[in-house]
Amino acid sequence: MVVDTETLSTETILERLISFDTTSRNSNLALINYIANLLKQNGIESVLIANDDKTKANLYASVGPQAAGGVMLSGHTDVVPIDGQDWTYPAFKLTKDNSRYYGRGTTDMKGFIACAITAAISAQRKTLNTPLHLAFSYDEEIGCVGVHSLLDMLSAAPNKPAMCIVGEPTELHVATKHKGKTAIIAYCTGTEGHSALAPNYQNAIHLACDLVDILRDTQAEIAAASSQPDDPHIPYTTVHAGRIHAGQALNIVPNLCSVNFEIRHPAIDDPMKVLDKIKSQADQLVKRIRQRFPAAGIEFEVLNAYPALDTPIDSDVVKFVQSLLGTNKTSFVAFGTEGGLFSQQLGVPTVVCGPGSMEQGHKPDEFIEAQQLQQCEAMLERLVEQLL
Numbered sequence: 001m002v003v004d005t006e007t008l009s010t011e012t013i014l015e016r017l018i019s020f021d022t023t024s025r026n027s028n029l030a031l032i033n034y035i036a037n038l039l040k041q042n043g044i045e046s047v048l049i050a051n052d053d054k055t056k057a058n059l060y061a062s063v064g065p066q067a068a069g070g071v072m073l074s075g076h077t078d079v080v081p082i083d084g085q086d087w088t089y090p091a092f093k094l095t096k097d098n099s100r101y102y103g104r105g106t107t108d109m110k111g112f113i114a115c116a117i118t119a120a121i122s123a124q125r126k127t128l129n130t131p132l133h134l135a136f137s138y139d140e141e142i143g144c145v146g147v148h149s150l151l152d153m154l155s156a157a158p159n160k161p162a163m164c165i166v167g168e169p170t171e172l173h174v175a176t177k178h179k180g181k182t183a184i185i186a187y188c189t190g191t192e193g194h195s196a197l198a199p200n201y202q203n204a205i206h207l208a209c210d211l212v213d214i215l216r217d218t219q220a221e222i223a224a225a226s227s228q229p230d231d232p233h234i235p236y237t238t239v240h241a242g243r244i245h246a247g248q249a250l251n252i253v254p255n256l257c258s259v260n261f262e263i264r265h266p267a268i269d270d271p272m273k274v275l276d277k278i279k280s281q282a283d284q285l286v287k288r289i290r291q292r293f294p295a296a297g298i299e300f301e302v303l304n305a306y307p308a309l310d311t312p313i314d315s316d317v318v319k320f321v322q323s324l325l326g327t328n329k330t331s332f333v334a335f336g337t338e339g340g341l342f343s344q345q346l347g348v349p350t351v352v353c354g355p356g357s358m359e360q361g362h363k364p365d366e367f368i369e370a371q372q373l374q375q376c377e378a379m380l381e382r383l384v385e386q387l388l
Helices: 010-019 029-041 106-124 147-156 195-200 204-225 271-289 316-325 339-346 370-387
Strands: 046-050 057-063 071-076 095-097 100-102 132-137 163-166 175-178 180-189 238-246 256-265 297-306 350-352 367-369
Touching: 010 029, 010 106, 010 370, 029 046, 029 057, 029 106, 029 132, 046 147, 057 106, 057 147, 071 106, 071 339, 071 370, 100 106, 100 370, 106 132, 106 367, 106 370, 132 147, 132 370, 147 339, 163 316, 163 339, 180 204, 180 271, 204 238, 204 256, 204 271, 256 271, 271 297, 316 350, 316 370, 339 350, 367 370
Parallel strands: 071 132, 071 163, 163 350
Antiparallel strands: 046 057, 057 132, 095 100, 100 367, 175 350, 180 256, 180 297, 238 256
16 A cells, blocks of 8 residues: 555654654664565655664665665664753654754754655656665664665675765765774772772772873874864864763772773874873783782773765765755764765765754754754655656
8 A cells, every 4th residue: 555645745754753762871772673564655665674683673765766776774773862861842752843843863863864764755656767775773872873784785685775974963964084992991900809908909999090191192192192182173183082881889998999981083083092091001000900909900992883984075976965955065073974974884985964963963852943854855855856
């Protein structure tokens, strides 16, 4: 059965997408199955690529001829948590208030996914000369983790897209660059004992604080060496500690403390060189402490990483998306996307361009302007026209 286009719209699709709580810790299967069924009802078959425990899946679908080339529209289906945030509107129910749509994921990035689905269904009713592809992934918010199985599938496929648009919120500006990210956890080991005798033991939290000082000093050195240290867009590599976990009770000197930190870097920088420098200074710190506490130590583990995006501004994908928007401008974004993976691992030239602003992302009362959705719909309508 084909869904009546009189009742199917980007707004109705977005309403359903927002209703699924696809926080990264949860399954996204209900949302993925909804999209797959909606596409199937409109004559579009999907490939679902599940994770190992079958709780999450990527979706890939194509419209038009079974041939190489075409344009891939990419988006992630997971959202960040609402825990600890003070929401005025219900987070998982689409609310329209004046010219804004409120709900978790409206901007980041279910608004674009809704527009992409609408465009694919519209394209299915036409005769395309060049294919249109949809690529929807899971677990992007925790480090672009889920997309790798989709990359593996596309790497082995006989036909690959010619270019990709990642629809993260850029206010529909064509972004050609973003930083890569490496996420690391450091395990700081001390010796436990009664806190009444605290000086007799190596407090793992104290050791972790010394490591954080190393991270801060590293960041300060990188910023001082930058030719644009005061640029609000922060063009240089950054080192950021985001989480510390330790301790069982106040009266126990902790013997273990973990520090989660990240390195975000432009394409010209190697994050492993930054990490090696941090490790070297940590080794010197531990060497001094082991003179009194031989069990002390700091071990590092890379949790995940994705590369930077650096698409030449004179490339075909940039010119093509600029033509859809009627602009010759380019920009870059501070946040990371799966674009660098598509570009580097698949060799598919990629830009980031989607509705909304990340200024509204990851916050309570996340919203997207209705006008931004309409402009995205218009951009993708022009895209479909180009594929005819």
